[in-house]
Amino acid sequence: MTNELVELIVTGQIPEGGLLPPEGPLSEHFGVSRTVIRESVKRLEEKGLIVVTQGRGTQVARSGSWNMLDLSILSALIENDDSLSILDELTIVRGSLESAMAGAVAARHTKEELSRIEHVLDGMREMRQESDAFRQEDVVFHFTVMEISGNRLAENITKRLYRRALESNRYHGLGYEGAFESTLEEHGRVVDAIARHDVAGAEREMRDHIVKSWHRRRPAAPQEDAP
Missing domain, CATH: 1.20.120.530 (GntR ligand-binding domain-like)
Structure with missing residues (x-):
């Protein structure tokens, strides 16, 4: 699921500055628990793809902040x-x-x-x-x-x-x-x-x-x- 979210961000389906959908809709879309969603969001944050801000939600970071050496990010960039x-x-x-x-x-x-x-x-x-x-x-x-x-x-x-x-x-x-x-x-x-x-x-x-x-x-x- 994390790789699917990476691809959504890298391909611009969720654009830079855009907000990641809330846990509920993501949980329903992927058919997983909210705990799994939270773990995936944490991984996205570690990769530099998102910024979690209190009161503003989870926002997609500028591409210049992404960890381009991360295998899943680099792969998604090249293949798409x-x-x-x-x-x-x-x-x-x-x-x-x-x-x-x-x-x-x-x-x-x-x-x-x-x-x-x-x-x-x-x-x-x-x-x-x-x-x-x-x-x-x-x-x-x-x-x-x-x-x-x-x-x-x-x-x-x-x-x-x-x-x-x-x-x-x-x-x-x-x-x-x-x-x-x-x-x-x-x-x-x-x-x-x-x-x-x-x-x-x-x-x-x-x-x-x-x-x-x-x-x-x-x-x-x-x-x-x-x-």
């Missing part, structure tokens, strides 16, 4: 956004965080750490025509750079966003000609910049790769009917 704007935003955030982590690796890494990254890239080259295996190794490449960066907060946030995005067919998007080659080339430029200790270059190459690869495979948003 036909415009793909949430995946656009996710890509920008992911690109910024991974850019910073790639820069950190370029600034400071051991020979063994560089070898780890190069080894993953070599693995991608070996399986370039095997789609699923290639995609898995692509994820390993990004996770390896994150882990070596030592930025635990950025790593944690980015992995949460990235893993959830990967579960969506929308994020995988459309195939395009030269996908393997362009991915390998862009990953290679990231590794080259890291090897040269080129902080700005590693940041730029990682950000460009993440943003450009999304735009290349991004499905077109459905057009609204003209009036």
